[in-house]
Amino acid sequence: MQFFDLSFLKFSFFDVLDIILVAFIIYQLYNLIRGTIAANIFIGLITIYLLYMVVKALQMRLLTGILDKFVDVGIIAIIVVFQQEVRRFLLLVGKNASLQRNKAWWKYFFGKDEAEKNNYARIKPIIDACKVMKQTRTGALIVFAKYYDEQFYQNSCEVMEAKISKRLLESIFQKNSPLHDGAVVIAENKIKSASCILPVTEKADLPAQFGLRHRAGIGVTEANDATAIIVSEETGEISYAKQGRVKMNISFAELEKLLNKDF
DSSP: OOOOOOTTOOOOHHHHHHHHHHHHHHHHHHHHHTTSHHHHHHHHHHHHHHHHHHHHHTTOHHHHHHHHHHHHTHHHHHHHHTHHHHHHHHHHHHHHHHHHHHHHHHHHHHOHHHHHHHHHHHHHHHHHHHHHHHHHTOOEEEEEESSOOHHHHGGGSEEEEEOOOHHHHHHHHSTTSTTOSSEEEEETTEEEEEEEOOOOOOOSOSOTTOOHHHHHHHHHHHHSSEEEEEEOTTTOOEEEEETTEEEOSOOHHHHHHHHHHHO
């Protein structure tokens, strides 16, 4: 017995691919706004649009005219309201493309072992400094920026342009140092700036023990193509932030693995 006649549905391979790609993009957008104030804004926009459809069907002309003007500029409004999320999405796409391309060229010319050896030499001073700061419970925020945006970072930072070293990182974050209250930004294999005041995340579902240092570390990875190491002053716990998410209480082996992948 045939209950449903689906002969009118004609699917090609590209139709299926189209659906999969749209679902993937929606999923990525959901991940970008999940847990942020943008999620509530998005729900508000959907509610206004549904209200517009209802009043239009009921022929309420005055309210329909008002909401119609809002819907007409909907795309522009979405870009303005979700400017940070759109920026993060485009950075995510560009980062994945450029990262895979750079890895392929490096391995082709120099080999995998040489690439990993060179990278470990760069991250070893950072890991060694984190070990000391964990033991002494010295609060720290180290940001790794793939692209150093001078306008974003230098407005509230002390420019350094210094070679990465364990002792320099330790001295910056010592409690008596005038530069300890803020973030260190590393880019282009240099300590570019210190004592940076960064925007904090707007996420409302973070653990209660997260202070300004953790919120700034998460916030900078939301707004820029960057990752961040946060050392807690209260517990010495090391956290790692990337794309607005944070891994808490990570080991040094895991930290080395993450830095090898992202730095």
